[in-house]
Amino acid sequence: MTNATTTTTPYTTDRDDTDREPTDEPFEGVYPAMTTPFTDENGIDHDRLAENARYLERAGVDGVVPVGSTGESATMTHDEHIEVVETVRDAVDGVPVIAGTGSNNTAEALSLSRRAVEAGADGLLLISPYYNKPEPEGFLEHYRTVADAVDLPQIVYNVPSRTGRSIPVDVAVELASHPNVQGYKAASGDLNRISEVIERTRDEEFSVLSGDDGLTLPTLSVGGTGTISVVANVEPERACAMVGSALSGDYGRARELHHELAPLVRELFAETNPIPVTEAMYIRGRGGPHVRSPLTRLSAERRESLRELLAEYEGEEGTPVATGTAGGVE
Numbered sequence: 001m002t003n004a005t006t007t008t009t010p011y012t013t014d015r016d017d018t019d020r021e022p023t024d025e026p027f028e029g030v031y032p033a034m035t036t037p038f039t040d041e042n043g044i045d046h047d048r049l050a051e052n053a054r055y056l057e058r059a060g061v062d063g064v065v066p067v068g069s070t071g072e073s074a075t076m077t078h079d080e081h082i083e084v085v086e087t088v089r090d091a092v093d094g095v096p097v098i099a100g101t102g103s104n105n106t107a108e109a110l111s112l113s114r115r116a117v118e119a120g121a122d123g124l125l126l127i128s129p130y131y132n133k134p135e136p137e138g139f140l141e142h143y144r145t146v147a148d149a150v151d152l153p154q155i156v157y158n159v160p161s162r163t164g165r166s167i168p169v170d171v172a173v174e175l176a177s178h179p180n181v182q183g184y185k186a187a188s189g190d191l192n193r194i195s196e197v198i199e200r201t202r203d204e205e206f207s208v209l210s211g212d213d214g215l216t217l218p219t220l221s222v223g224g225t226g227t228i229s230v231v232a233n234v235e236p237e238r239a240c241a242m243v244g245s246a247l248s249g250d251y252g253r254a255r256e257l258h259h260e261l262a263p264l265v266r267e268l269f270a271e272t273n274p275i276p277v278t279e280a281m282y283i284r285g286r287g288g289p290h291v292r293s294p295l296t297r298l299s300a301e302r303r304e305s306l307r308e309l310l311a312e313y314e315g316e317e318g319t320p321v322a323t324g325t326a327g328g329v330e
Contacts, residue, residue: 026153026182027123027207028225028247029062030240031098032232033070035278036084037287044080048287050091052233055286057092059236064088065228068100068125069162070274075292082115089120098228102127102157106142113150123153125185125228130163139171147180155183155228159211166190172197176206185228187211191218198223213265217258220246230273231265234280235313264313267306271298276306283307 034052037045049066056064066088067073067081076084085099099121101112106129113124129142147154156175160166166188175181184201186194186208194215198208202223210219210227219227220243232239242257268276275291279298282289283306289297298306 023225024205025207025225026205027063027098027155027209030060030226030232030236030243031063031065031209031228032056032061032236032239033068033228033230034064034066034088035233035274035281035287036067036071036076037281038290038292040288040290042290042292044076044084044087045287046083046087049084049087052281052286053088053091056233056236057095060240061095061232061236062226062240063096063098063122064092065098065100065125068157068228069127069159070230070233070277071100072274072292072295073100075295078112078115081112082119085116085119085121096122098123098125098155100125100127101146102129104129104132104163106145109142110146110149113146113152117150117152121152123155123182124150125155125157127157127159128163128165128167133163133165136168136171139167140174143175143181144178147175147178151180153182154180155185155207155209156181157185157187157211159185159187161187161189166193169193169196169200173200176201176204181206183207183209185209185211186215186219186224189215191215191222194219194224195222213268214262217242217246217254220254221251230268230277231261233277234268234284234310235261235264238313263309267302267309270302276302279303279306280310283310 037048039045053064067084073081089097099116101109101116101124103109109126116124143156158167172184182205184197189212207225210216210224213229213231216227226243229239238257238261242254245254270276275295275298278291279289281287
């Protein structure tokens, strides 16, 4: 590990201190996939949720993504789902809120998407239909149904480890021509597939975002525009600096930050997401350790190793340590 407590790689969230230029990409930069904090009684802790959203905004993220997989949307009622979107929307001022509204039921995804619009969402993240395992035409019909009916920028989310089937590249490319389908969250772990989607959509107003923290830098190197990130909940400044460095062409600095984050990325996926990141947020004082059944709290032996690792990213006063300036990202 590049020891995070003695890093020589400065990072900052002051956009004036980078060479990153604004582009016309629909989605660019760091979008934390927010955790959902729960109370001891298993309800949503809306006060803490709002505080976390404001914290991420102050840290310099480019947007926030509530109620995705990391936010435990699968265990929420539809009303809870929309209440989370409303809380996050009310908490932030200057960054877009991209609401997770996907489902394996097209009618349900459409209903959640319409309700998210009413709740103030700025965009939608739609996981591909899970369990059903549709054929290519089924993928197209599912996404077009929502895109035709809901006039917000939408991100298609490919995560076959959770859904059981990968969105075919041809389908992603065809969807990119729809004016409301403006992004693709790539979480297949297959860089060849990701690269092909980027290659074949270069003439569209279409962003490819990493959905796998370990592959964010490689995805950026082949033309990706950012990340929907788990690790950015815990180390948002470093995540923003890594992505910002890559987007501004400073791959030396980006690599250093990638390697600094890598041990934490591995630890955050040692058990099923969002179990470890929820524990990490608890250790950092940003919510309770609770996850909803059938998930369980991080195992006791992992809790200690995670606590020790997080301490390496902090100084004695709990402030991230770096030479240079520090700002201060389901």
